[in-house]
Amino acid sequence: MIWREKRILLSILGLLLLGNIVFFLTYRVQYQSRLDEMDERLAQAQGQLDKTKRQRADAEMSLAAYRKVERDVQLVYDETWSTQPKRLTAMIGEVKRLAIASNAVPRTLSFGTAKAEDKTSSTRRLQGIGAREVSISFSVQATYEQVRRMINLLELSNQFVIIDQIALSEADPTKLTLTLRIKTLFRDEPAPAGGNTL
Amino acid sequence: MKPLHLNLAARPYRDYRPVYAAVVVLSLLTAFLMLQNIDTYYRYVHETQATRAKIAQVEEQTRVETEKEELARNRLKGLDLARLDEQTRFINAKLAERAFSWSKLLDGLESILADDVRLMTVTPGFSEDGRIQLALNFQSKSADGMLTTINRMNSDPHFQDAFPSSESVDDAGIYTFDLSAKYLPGAVRETSIEPVSGVAR
Numbered sequence: 321m322i323w324r325e326k327r328i329l330l331s332i333l334g335l336l337l338l339g340n341i342v343f344f345l346t347y348r349v350q351y352q353s354r355l356d357e358m359d360e361r362l363a364q365a366q367g368q369l370d371k372t373k374r375q376r377a378d379a380e381m382s383l384a385a386y387r388k389v390e391r392d393v394q395l396v397y398d399e400t401w402s403t404q405p406k407r408l409t410a411m412i413g414e415v416k417r418l419a420i421a422s423n424a425v426p427r428t429l430s431f432g433t434a435k436a437e438d439k440t441s442s443t444r445r446l447q448g449i450g451a452r453e454v455s456i457s458f459s460v461q462a463t464y465e466q467v468r469r470m471i472n473l474l475e476l477s478n479q480f481v482i483i484d485q486i487a488l489s490e491a492d493p494t495k496l497t498l499t500l501r502i503k504t505l506f507r508d509e510p511a512p513a514g515g516n517t518l
Numbered sequence: 519m520k521p522l523h524l525n526l527a528a529r530p531y532r533d534y535r536p537v538y539a540a541v542v543v544l545s546l547l548t549a550f551l552m553l554q555n556i557d558t559y560y561r562y563v564h565e566t567q568a569t570r571a572k573i574a575q576v577e578e579q580t581r582v583e584t585e586k587e588e589l590a591r592n593r594l595k596g597l598d599l600a601r602l603d604e605q606t607r608f609i610n611a612k613l614a615e616r617a618f619s620w621s622k623l624l625d626g627l628e629s630i631l632a633d634d635v636r637l638m639t640v641t642p643g644f645s646e647d648g649r650i651q652l653a654l655n656f657q658s659k660s661a662d663g664m665l666t667t668i669n670r671m672n673s674d675p676h677f678q679d680a681f682p683s684s685e686s687v688d689d690a691g692i693y694t695f696d697l698s699a700k701y702l703p704g705a706v707r708e709t710s711i712e713p714v715s716g717v718a719r
Contacts, residue, residue: 351558
């Protein structure tokens with residue numbers, strides 16, 4: 321009877337005690353595990369950060385690799401191959417100079433782009449590549465040593481010249497007729513803006 | 519005489535002492551626990567403050583890194599990798615052709631040619647995997663010129679899989695024959711551009 325009369329006070333006190341006991345058991349007793357849990361969260365966050373950093377570095381490396389390759393490709397196109405108007409005469413001049421240097425001056429020189437109707441056989445536009453391949457054929461009469469010297473000079477030339485084919489035939493007992501087909505590449509010129517035509 | 523029992527209490531007497539004792543005990547226990555809990559809470563907040571700040575900092579860094587990664591990936595998506603890859607392969611093939619040493623090839627052919635066999639034409643073909651296939655045309659004064667040439671090519675490490683495609687003889691007794699063979703030169707003179715195939719993930 322006396323407990324029932326004071327039940328409100330006792331209930332409040334009981335609830336307060338229960339709440340404190342729960343808090344005590346949760347925080348005080350498991351204090352270290354709470355701290356450990358916090359450290360674990362930090363470790364997880366750090367792991368996630370490291371993973372994200374790696375992924376970012378991979379993506380940026382891929383981007384940098386693309387840029388590097390793009391620069392290298394552009395360098396080959398712009399510097400090594402250049403455009404036909406800029407480099408064609410220099411290349412022909414170089415071939416002639418090397419022929420003189422090897423004492424094997426060509427009797428005939430045939431240029432693929434000389435005739436417009438013959439363009440497809442000697443000038444091949446490489447679709448999507450942005451380059452044009454031009455081949456030049458010529459014949460020389462020379463000794464084998466002169467032929468070898470000419471080939472060697474072409475190989476060492478600063479011009480981007482590819483020896484495509486070599487054909488030899490006997491001109492006389494001491495000399496050979498060398499037919500040489502060389503080729504080079506030129507970067508396509510950008511299309512002119514506006515496109516005015518006559 | 520009957521004893522007189524007078525009850526002058528306004529209400530019935532009850533002994534509340536156990537109740538008060540329980541209230542006091544409960545209050546003291548609650549107060550003690552509450553103090554302990556408050557102390558624990560402040561200590562927890564104080565001791566984990568640095569850790570929580572560190573976690574917040576790390577999470578912020580993660581967010582920044584994620585944004586940077588997405589930016590880089592979006593940039594990669596916008597690039598024409600296929601075209602650059604095609605250009606790179608093309609350039610590398612041409613660089614390989616340019617690097618090809620005819621002098622070495624002619625030296626190699628000189629070493630395998632018999633006295634009565636003469637090289638007429640040679641055309642190298644370059645495959646994408648870097649292999650070089652030679653198409654060769656010879657003339658010989660003897661009937662076994664082709665066999666000798668094939669045997670000599672097979673015994674030379676620079677040539678592989680020598681195989682005839684045709685042989686003919688003219689009225690003057692000159693034999694003309696065509697061979698194909700793989701050519702394995704020593705070193706490449708110029709460097710190539712790294713393909714971009716591995717860039718996109």
